[in-house]
Each structure stands twice: as C-alpha cells, then as structure tokens.
Amino acid sequence: MGTIIDGFKCAKNTREKHLAILIDPDKITIPELDPLFDLIHHSRVHYVFIGGSLLTGTQFSETIEVIRSKTTLPIILFPGSIYQISEHADAILFLSLISGRNADLLIGKHVEAVPLLIQSKLEIIPTGYILVDGGVNTTVSYISNTFPIPADKAEIAKCTALAGQYLGLQTMYLDSGSGALNPVNKKMIQSVASSVSVPLIVGGGIRTPQMVFDAAFAGADIVVIGNVLEKTPGKLIELSSALEDAYNSAQVEYQNK
Numbered sequence: 001m002g003t004i005i006d007g008f009k010c011a012k013n014t015r016e017k018h019l020a021i022l023i024d025p026d027k028i029t030i031p032e033l034d035p036l037f038d039l040i041h042h043s044r045v046h047y048v049f050i051g052g053s054l055l056t057g058t059q060f061s062e063t064i065e066v067i068r069s070k071t072t073l074p075i076i077l078f079p080g081s082i083y084q085i086s087e088h089a090d091a092i093l094f095l096s097l098i099s100g101r102n103a104d105l106l107i108g109k110h111v112e113a114v115p116l117l118i119q120s121k122l123e124i125i126p127t128g129y130i131l132v133d134g135g136v137n138t139t140v141s142y143i144s145n146t147f148p149i150p151a152d153k154a155e156i157a158k159c160t161a162l163a164g165q166y167l168g169l170q171t172m173y174l175d176s177g178s179g180a181l182n183p184v185n186k187k188m189i190q191s192v193a194s195s196v197s198v199p200l201i202v203g204g205g206i207r208t209p210q211m212v213f214d215a216a217f218a219g220a221d222i223v224v225i226g227n228v229l230e231k232t233p234g235k236l237i238e239l240s241s242a243l244e245d246a247y248n249s250a251q252v253e254y255q256n257k
Helices: 004-014 030-040 060-070 103-119 139-144 154-166 186-193 209-218 227-231 233-256
Strands: 018-023 047-050 075-077 091-097 123-131 171-175 200-203 222-225
Touching: 004 018, 004 123, 018 030, 018 200, 018 233, 030 060, 030 233, 047 060, 060 075, 091 103, 091 171, 123 139, 123 154, 154 171, 154 186, 171 186, 186 200, 186 209, 209 222, 209 233, 222 227, 222 233, 227 233
Parallel strands: 018 047, 018 222, 047 075, 075 091, 091 123, 123 171, 171 200, 200 222
Antiparallel strands: none
C-alpha cells in the first residue's frame, strides 16, 4: 500500500486532480458530521484535512475519532499549533511557513512537535506553506504575525516555492486563508505549478464551482475547500463535479499540445 505523499505525487505526475475537505473542529459540531459525510461519500473527495489556525474548543481529538468511524478516506492533520496532533489521523502536513519571516513557524514549533511525532505513527509530509493575500486579514495571518505575499506578485510566490523545494520540502501549499474574499489567482497558481516538481495544494476562499475549476485547471494538484461547506454543505456535489471537469479539460489540453 502506497503512502499518502505517493498519492499526492501520482496526482502531479498523471495530471489527475484531487479534492480535500478541510474540517475545522471549532466550526462544525459532531452531529453536523453525519450529513456532511453522506455528501462526501457521494462526491469525488480524496482526503479529509483537519485543523484550524485557532482551536478554542476541546473536541479536536473527539472530532477526528468520529470522522475515523465514518470514512476510510485518509485523514490528514493541517495543524495550526503543536497541540493539533492526534494518533487517530493518518498523516500530518508538517508545515513550514516559508512565505513569512517568523522563525517559530519556519522551524521553532517543529522542534517542539518532534517528541510528539516520534511517539506517533503519523506519516509526516514536509510542506512549504505559502500565505497569499486574499483581500482580507485572516486568522492565520494574525496568529502567525506574518505578511502574506501580495496577490499580484506571482514571481515571488514562484521563487518562494522553488526555494522550499530546493530545501527538500515534499509539497507546496498556496493558501489565501480561511474566509478569504479572493482565492489564489490563476496566474500565481500557474507560475508555481509550472516551476516546481513537487505536488501543489491550493486552498482558501474557494467557494464556487468556477473557483474549483480555475484552481485545478491552472495547475493545483489538490484543491482544498472548507469554509463554504460550514455554511452550505450541499454545494459539495457541484464543487466536486467542477474538479472532474477541470481534470477532463486539462487532459484534453495536454493531448492537444
């Protein structure tokens, strides 16, 4: 059985498009998981991401345990702190905030997390996390005390991602943050996707089928949706269909080159 990062790489190499659902335990209750997972099982979803920039509740581990009982999809931690580590997940995005200059989030917190990770069986996926301006101050920007890359500076995002790849990070994550007004734009996604050889994850502010299509067609290997499902979970079917459309369109474009 392959690892989760192998699945990421397969998406990159075959131009397949994967969909991840981001669940913030502070924003969805345990009872709300039942109807959500009914929809997930009727949609083209590949991964469940769990985490948030600021978890104030106490149900982090309980939420993961409940999700584990409802699905066989890979459960991947998207941690906002070292306290968001659970043995009930399958993997963790070991995030290094390479777009910022906060040493704690480049390496400091990672050192603190190592004793917990050593004791776990989590697959550790070294991930370059690149925060992009989404048109509004987000929780992650405030908590991380870093400035996002301006939305019109695709070259900076490309060079940042390449630097992360040269440092040995195994995947890149372009994120405009939960609740962003604007998702990462197509030009920036294209610039990064065409420059790096590692899988590219894109999330933040993606709330319509067109936004899903644009991100995937521009080069995202994994598209992450989250905030929109907290308010309108029924949209998942059409959002996942848009990912399928992007995959088919990308295949046609590649074959015609």
